[in-house]
Amino acid sequence: MSDTTTPLDATAPTPVDVLIVGGSIAGLAAAGTLKRVRDADPSLSFVLLEQGSTLGGDARTLPPTAANPHHAYLDLGPSYLSPIQNFALEAVFRLGLKYVDTPLDPKLNWLFESSDGTILTLPGQPDTFPGGLLATKLIGTLDMLALWIRTDLRHPERLPGAQSLDVSVKDWLTAWLAQEDAETPQQHAYILEAFACAVRSVFAAELHEVSFLYMLWHGATAGAFSMLVAPAGGFAWRLAYGAADLVRVLEAEVKAGDILRGAKVTALKQATDGTVLVTTSAGQYVAKRVIVATSARSWVDHTLDTKDVDVLLQLGRHKAFAQKAKRGRAVKAWVFYKRPFWRDMGLQATILAAREHDPDGPISWTLDHSWEVADWDPQRPVPRYRHAIACWISDAYLSAREAEATSEGAEATATLGARRKRAVIAQLKRFFGPLAESELLQPSVDGAEPYLDTDMLGLSREQFTTYLPPGAISSGVFRPSDLGAAGPVVYATSALSPEWAGSIEGELHMGVHAATLAVGAIGPSASLTASLVTVPSVTTTRRLPR
Numbered sequence: 001m002s003d004t005t006t007p008l009d010a011t012a013p014t015p016v017d018v019l020i021v022g023g024s025i026a027g028l029a030a031a032g033t034l035k036r037v038r039d040a041d042p043s044l045s046f047v048l049l050e051q052g053s054t055l056g057g058d059a060r061t062l063p064p065t066a067a068n069p070h071h072a073y074l075d076l077g078p079s080y081l082s083p084i085q086n087f088a089l090e091a092v093f094r095l096g097l098k099y100v101d102t103p104l105d106p107k108l109n110w111l112f113e114s115s116d117g118t119i120l121t122l123p124g125q126p127d128t129f130p131g132g133l134l135a136t137k138l139i140g141t142l143d144m145l146a147l148w149i150r151t152d153l154r155h156p157e158r159l160p161g162a163q164s165l166d167v168s169v170k171d172w173l174t175a176w177l178a179q180e181d182a183e184t185p186q187q188h189a190y191i192l193e194a195f196a197c198a199v200r201s202v203f204a205a206e207l208h209e210v211s212f213l214y215m216l217w218h219g220a221t222a223g224a225f226s227m228l229v230a231p232a233g234g235f236a237w238r239l240a241y242g243a244a245d246l247v248r249v250l251e252a253e254v255k256a257g258d259i260l261r262g263a264k265v266t267a268l269k270q271a272t273d274g275t276v277l278v279t280t281s282a283g284q285y286v287a288k289r290v291i292v293a294t295s296a297r298s299w300v301d302h303t304l305d306t307k308d309v310d311v312l313l314q315l316g317r318h319k320a321f322a323q324k325a326k327r328g329r330a331v332k333a334w335v336f337y338k339r340p341f342w343r344d345m346g347l348q349a350t351i352l353a354a355r356e357h358d359p360d361g362p363i364s365w366t367l368d369h370s371w372e373v374a375d376w377d378p379q380r381p382v383p384r385y386r387h388a389i390a391c392w393i394s395d396a397y398l399s400a401r402e403a404e405a406t407s408e409g410a411e412a413t414a415t416l417g418a419r420r421k422r423a424v425i426a427q428l429k430r431f432f433g434p435l436a437e438s439e440l441l442q443p444s445v446d447g448a449e450p451y452l453d454t455d456m457l458g459l460s461r462e463q464f465t466t467y468l469p470p471g472a473i474s475s476g477v478f479r480p481s482d483l484g485a486a487g488p489v490v491y492a493t494s495a496l497s498p499e500w501a502g503s504i505e506g507e508l509h510m511g512v513h514a515a516t517l518a519v520g521a522i523g524p525s526a527s528l529t530a531s532l533v534t535v536p537s538v539t540t541t542r543r544l545p546r
Contacts, residue, residue, distance in 0.1 A: 013277060013278075013283075013284035013285055013286040014047075014283070014284070014285045014286070015045075015285075015286050015287075016045045016046060016047050016285050016286070016287050016288075017044050017045045017046055017287065017288050017289070017518075017522055018034055018044075018045075018046040018287060018288065018289045018290075018291060018515070018518045018519070018522070019046065019047055019048075019049065019276075019278055019285050019287035019289075019290050019291070020034075020046065020047070020048040020049065020290075020291045020293055020492075021049055021265050021278075021290060021291065021292050021293060021294060022048075022049075022050065022057065022292065022293035022294040023048055023049075023050030023052075023054075023055035023056065023057070023259065023261075023293075024055075024056065024057025024058070024059075024293050024294065024295075024507060025056060025057055025059055025078075025243075025246065025247065025250065025504065025507035025508060025511065026057070026293040026492040026507040026508070026510050026511035026514070027048055027050075027055075027057070027291070027293030027294075027492065027511060028048070028055060028056075028247065028250035028251060028253075028254070028511065029087075029091075029250065029492075029507065029508045029510075029511025029512055029515075030048075030291050030293060030492050030511040030512070030514050030515040030518075031046065031048045031250075031253075031254045031258060031259070031511075031515075032250055032253040032254060032511075033511065033512050033515035033516070034046045034515050034518075034519070035253060035254050035255070035258070037515075037519055044519070044522070046258060047258055047259075047260060047285065048254065048258060048259045048260070049260050049263040049265060049278075049280060050259065050260070050261050050262075050263065051262065051263060051264035051265070051281075052261065052262070053261055053262065055247055055251055055259075055261075056243070056244060056247035057077075057293075057294075057295070057507070058077040058078065058295070058503070059075070059077045059078055059243035059244060059246070059247050059504075060075065060076040060077050060243070060244065061073055061074065061075050061076070061241070061242030061243055061244035061245070062074045062075075062076065062242075062334070063241075063242070063244070063381070064381045064382070064383040064384070065381075069381070069383065069384040069385075070336045070383060070384055070385040070441050071383060072369075072371075072383035072385065072386040072388065073239075073240065073241045073242035073244075073245075073383070074242065074334050074369065074388060074390075075238075075239075075242050075243050075244075076332055077243060077332070077503070078243050078503035078504045078507075079238050079239075079242075079243065079504075080237070080238050080504075081099065081237045081238065081239070081504065081505075082237075082505075085504070085505035086505075087505055087508040087509045087512060088504050088505045088508055091246065091250070091508055092239075095246075095249040095250075095253075097239055097240075097241075097245060097246060097249065098239070098240035098241065098245075098373065098375070098377070099237040099238065099239060099240055100237060100238050100239070100240045100371045100372075100373055101237060101371070105343070105348060108343065108346055108347060108348045109121040109122060109346055109347055109348070110122045110130060110347075110348065111342070111347045111348070111352050111431060112130065112190075112193070112194065112197070112352065112353075113352060113353055113431070114189070114193045119430070119431060120190075121346075121347060122190065130190045130191065130193075130194045131187050131188075131190045131191040131194065132183055132184070132187060133183065134180055134182065134183065134187055134188075134191065135187075135190075135191050135194075137180070138176065138180075138191060139226050141176070142216065142219070142226070143226050145165075145216050146216050146219050146220040147220070149216050149217050149220045150220045153217070153220060153221065153480060154480055154481045155479075155480070155481050156213065156216075156217045156220075156473060156480060157213075157473045157474055157479065162213055162473070162474065163474040165212050165213040165216065166211050166212070166213040166214075166470060166471055166472070166473050166474040166475075167211070167212055167213075167470050167471075168207065168208045168209070168210065168211065168212065168469075168470045169195065169199060169207045169208075169210050169211075169212045169215055170192075170206075170207035170208045171208075171212070171470075172212040173191070173192060173195060173207070173212075174192075177191065177192070192207070195207060196353070197352075197353035199215070200353050200392075202218075202467075203215075203467035205467050209467070209469055210467050210468070210469065210470075211468045211469060211470045211471065211472050211473060212470075213473050213474070214467065214468040214472060214473055214478070217473070217480065218467075221506060238371075240373045241377070241380065243504065246504070260282065262281070262282065263280040263281055263282040264280060264281040265278060265279070265280050266279050266280060266281060267279040267303070267305065268290065268302075268303065268304045268305065268489070269304075269305040269306070270304060270305065270306035270307075270308060270311065270487065270488060271286070274288070274487075274488055275287060275288055275488070276288075276289075276290050276304075276488050276489070278290060287488075288488070288518075288521070288522050289488050289489075289490060289517075289518040289521055289522060290488060290489045290490070291489075291490045291491075291492050291514045291515065291518055292489060292490070292491050292492065293492040293511065293514070302315075302318075302319070304486065304487075304489060306487065308487055310487070311486050311487030311488075311489075314485065314486035314487065315486040315487075315489070317479070317486075318486060318491060332390060332391070332392055333390075333391045333392075333424065334369075334388045334389070334390060334391070335388060335389045335391060335424060335425070335428065335440070336385055336387070336388050336440070336441040337385070337387045337388065337389070337439045337440060337441060338385060338387065338439050338440075338441055339370075339387055339439065340370035340387045341432070341435050341439045342432065342435075343370075345432075345435075352431065369386075369387070369388040369389065369390055370386060370387040370388070371386055372386070385441055389428070391424055425437065425440070484517070485517060488521075490514045490517050490518055491510075491514065492507075492510045492511050492513070492514030492515075
C-alpha cells in the first residue's frame with residue numbers, strides 16, 4: 001500500500017492498514033510508532049484523523065505573546081515529568097526537548113490548610129510527605145502495595161485480598177493509623193489532611209469518596225504511588241516550553257500527508273472480513289484496525305455497526321466505564337506574580353487546599369511555578385515574568401457559581417470570570433495577607449491581561465478526572481481488563497493513567513501500546529516490529545537534555 005494519503009473519493013473508500021481517530025498525545029504517539037514501523041516495512045499504511053484544527057487533545061500551553069508577556073509556557077493540562085515515567089523520558093531523550101527543574105527547596109516549609117481551616121507551616125523535604133517518619137513508613141507501605149498491583153494491572157480485582165482494599169481511602173488510612181503509634185499528637189491528623197489535599201488535587205474528590213484499591217491502581221499506572229501523592233514526587237521536571245512543545249515535535253515525526261485535520265468521524269461499520277468502514281466528514285476509509293485516541297467521555301457517543309456479539313460486548317464495557325464511573329472536576333487557572341514572594345516568607349506553596357465543602361474556597365491545590373531556564377531558545381520570546389501559582393478551582397464552587405449565574409441571567413454569566421478571580425485572590429489573601437494582592441501582576445504594570453487568565457477556563461472545563469468510589473472495582477462497575485480493544489477497534493487514552501502528574505506518561509504509553517496491538521494484529525514483519533515499539537528502560541540517574 002502507498003504510505004501517503006490520497007484524495008478521498010466518496011464512492012471508493014481509501015484503503016489503509018491502521019486509522020487513528022483523534023490527534024491527542026496518545027494519537028500522535030501511536031502515529032509516531034507506526035511511522036517508525038513503516039520506515040522499516042513500507043507496506044504498512046496509516047492515517048491520523050483530527051476533527052479540529054489543532055492537535056494535542058487536552059494539552060494546552062499559554063505561551064508569552066505581545067498581549068500576555070507574563071505567560072511563561074504554562075500548561076493548562078498535563079505538565080510534569082517524573083523519574084519513573086519511561087515513555088515520557090524516552091520521548092524527551094529522543095526528541096531533544098528542553099526541561100525545567102522544579103525549584104522546590106528542602107530548607108523551606110510547606111504551606112498547608114487543614115479541613116478545619118487551620119493554616120499550618122510544616123517543615124519538609126521535597127521528597128517527603130507531612131507526618132515525619134510515620135508518613136515515610138506509610139508511603140513505603142503504599143508503594144509496596146502499588147508494586148504488588150503492578151503484577152496484574154489488567155486484573156487488580158483478582159489479586160488476593162483485593163476486595164478488602166476496595167474501601168474508601170479514609171477508612172483504610174484510619175485503620176492503618178490506628179495500628180501505628182504517633183510520635184506527636186498531630187501526626188495522624190497531618191497525614192490525613194495531607195492525603196485529603198492529594199485526593200482533592202488528583203480526583204477533585206474527598207477521602208471518603210474514592211476507592212483505596214482504585215487509588216493504588218491509579219498510582220501504579222504512574223509507576224509508583226509516591227509519584228502520585230508526595231508533594232514533589234511527580235514533579236521532578238516540566239517541559240521548558242510546555243506540553244505544546246511535545247505535541248509539536250510528535251507531529252513533526254509524522255509525515256504531513258499522514259495527518260488529516262477537519263475530519264470528523266461520523267460512523268464505523270465492521271465488514272464481514274473484519275475490516276472497518278470509517279465514514280468521516282471528508283470521505284471514507286476502509287481500515288484493518290482503528291485506534292480511538294480520544295478521551296473516555298467520548299466513548300459514550302461511539303458506535304460501531306457490527307453483528308459480532310463479542311465485539312458488541314467489549315464495546316459495551318467501554319461505554320459502561322465512561323457512563324458509570326463517577327467523575328471529579330477541577331479547572332486549572334494561573335495567578336501571575338511579579339516575584340515568588342512566598343519564598344521570602346520561608347514557604348513554598350506546594351500543599352495548599354481549600355477546606356472540605358467550603359463555599360468560599362475554590363482552590364483545591366496550588367504549586368510553586370517560578371523557574372529559570374538555561375540556554376533559552378533565542379527564537380522564542382522570553383517571558384517577562386515566570387512566577388505563578390497554579391490554582392485548581394473545585395467542581396463544587398464552579399457548579400454553585402454557574403447555578404447562580406443562570407438564575408441571574410446573561411449579564412451575570414458575563415461576570416462569572418470576574419467572580420472566580422475575586423474568590424481566588426480572597427483565598428490566597430487568607431494565606432499570604434496583603435502580599436497576595438500587592439505582588440499581583442496587575443494590568444497597570446505593563447498592559448498585561450488580568451492576573452487570573454479566564455480564557456482557559458472554558459477550554460479546561462471539560463477536562464474530567466476519572467475516579468471510582470468504594471466498591472467500584474470489586475463490584476464490577478470498573479474493570480481495567482475491560483479496557484483496551486473491542487474487536488478491530490483499539491482504545492488509546494490516558495483514562496488508564498489520568499492523574500495530572502502522569503497524564504503525559506499515560507497518553508504516550510497507551511499510544512505506543514495501541515499501535516503495538518494494531519501492528520501485531522495486522523502482522524507486518526512481527527519480529528522487527530517488536531524491536532521498534534519496545535521502549536527502553538530509563539534510569540533515574542540519567543540527566544535530561546537541556
